[in-house]
Amino acid sequence: SAQSALNFGAGPAKLPREVLEEVQRDFLSYQDSGMSFIEMSHRGKEYTKVNNDAQSIVRELLNVPANYKILFMQGGGTGAFAAVAMNLMGRTGTADYAVTGTWSSKAAKEAAKYGEVRLVYPQHKKSGSIQDQSTWTLNPNASYVYYCDNETVDGVEFPYIPETNGIPLVSDMSSSIMTKKLDISKFGCIVAGAQKNIGPAGVVVVIIREDLLGNSMKCCPSVFDFTYIAKENSVHNTPATFSVYVMERVLQWIKKNGGLEVMENQAREKCGLLYKTMAESKKFYTCPIDENVRSRMNVPFRIGGGDEKLEELFLQEAEKLRMHQLKGHRSVGGIRASLYNAVTLDDVKLLVKFMIEFQATHG
Ligand code: PMP
Numbered sequence: 001s002a003q004s005a006l007n008f009g010a011g012p013a014k015l016p017r018e019v020l021e022e023v024q025r026d027f028l029s030y031q032d033s034g035m036s037f038i039e040m041s042h043r044g045k046e047y048t049k050v051n052n053d054a055q056s057i058v059r060e061l062l063n064v065p066a067n068y069k070i071l072f073m074q075g076g077g078t079g080a081f082a083a084v085a086m087n088l089m090g091r092t093g094t095a096d097y098a099v100t101g102t103w104s105s106k107a108a109k110e111a112a113k114y115g116e117v118r119l120v121y122p123q124h125k126k127s128g129s130i131q132d133q134s135t136w137t138l139n140p141n142a143s144y145v146y147y148c149d150n151e152t153v154d155g156v157e158f159p160y161i162p163e164t165n166g167i168p169l170v171s172d173m174s175s176s177i178m179t180k181k182l183d184i185s186k187f188g189c190i191v192a193g194a195q196k197n198i199g200p201a202g203v204v205v206v207i208i209r210e211d212l213l214g215n216s217m218k219c220c221p222s223v224f225d226f227t228y229i230a231k232e233n234s235v236h237n238t239p240a241t242f243s244v245y246v247m248e249r250v251l252q253w254i255k256k257n258g259g260l261e262v263m264e265n266q267a268r269e270k271c272g273l274l275y276k277t278m279a280e281s282k283k284f285y286t287c288p289i290d291e292n293v294r295s296r297m298n299v300p301f302r303i304g305g306g307d308e309k310l311e312e313l314f315l316q317e318a319e320k321l322r323m324h325q326l327k328g329h330r331s332v333g334g335i336r337a338s339l340y341n342a343v344t345l346d347d348v349k350l351l352v353k354f355m356i357e358f359q360a361t362h363g
Contacts, residue, residue, distance in 0.1 A: 006324065010298060017342075019253050037242060051072070075223070084189065090217045093143070095143045097111065098145070107148065111146070118139055149175075152297070153331060154300070161186050175297050194247050198254070213230055286302050297339055311333070311334060315335070
């Protein structure tokens with residue numbers, strides 16, 4: 001089989017080789033049916049089982065309490081920005097947002113189409129930081145408080161779960177779901193696109209506390225209506241069947257490999273290697289992120305103080321070594337290494353080796 005490349009993409013991103021091989025093996029004839037899973041009805045017994053198994057494994061891995069529903073939706077993370085507002089903001093017409101980077105900023109803008117969005121602090125002071133919770137003010141009348149657990153572009157991750165004094169907490173976990181243990185009971189709702197840590201693009205996982213259902217706005221399309229989707233067990237219409245199937249396989253792989261405790265320890269070890277390499281590089285590699293909020297998943301850095309030619313050369317040489325998708329997001333430039341669950345410690349060691357060699361030649 002072809003040697004696989006090293007993939008540090010931010011999403012869609014690397015998936016476990018074992019899972020890809022399994023999916024390939026079963027592609028033309030799913031469980032000896034003579035049909036591909038991709039050809040099967042979403043109301044047939046095969047998809048019904050995959051749908052239910054996928055919900056069960058999400059519940060098991062994250063220890064989701066019984067009073068939460070698990071939904072599979074479409075529309076991407078961006079669709080979820082609107083869905084959150086249309087489903088949850090109607091209760092009081094206003095919601096609080098913590099803007100810590102690109103994705104929470106987009107979520108706040110989208111939500112403002114459906115009600116009053118109030119920021120928990122007036123101005124995001126500095127990129128690469130998360131303003132301490134002691135500086136936040138919360139509106140007791142907010143329908144919910146929203147934050148993005150891991151800002152994929154900006155490289156900041158919350159090292160804690162915000163305290164909201166009883167106001168439902170909503171989190172975008174698109175780039176951090178299934179990478180650490182969580183106390184789900186602290187959340188009203190979690191939304192996460194699958195295409196980074198847990199599967200292919202095309203499916204969004206929603207975990208929602210049951211008592212928050214039933215508040216959707218009249219304008220909410222039924223495909224975005226959590227209440228309706230929950231009632232229909234996520235087969236209200238044709239779901240992204242193949243994406244849910246692959247996601248279910250990835251979640252089983254996570255379980256087989258030790259679950260979230262192991263994912264969490266590996267994540268810390270992987271990002272630790274990169275941050276250490278930068279710290280020891282005498283500022284050849286610099287990370288513009290406050291140390292206490294550095295993401296374990298997306299590590300942005302600059303080379304030579306932001307020397308774009310040198311960064312371009314770094315990317316070219318990395319490509320020659322088959323290290324792909326290291327380019328920083330177009331809005332911030334520089335380099336970004338994403339280290340999701342399927343990226344191995346060995347992958348990161350090879351990247352570190354390359355970084356050290358590149359510095360020796362060009363530093
Ligand atoms: N939230 C986060 C944290 C993301 O990283 C992304 C995509 N990178 C999105 C939302 C938007 O997701 P999508 O592209 O699926 O709309």
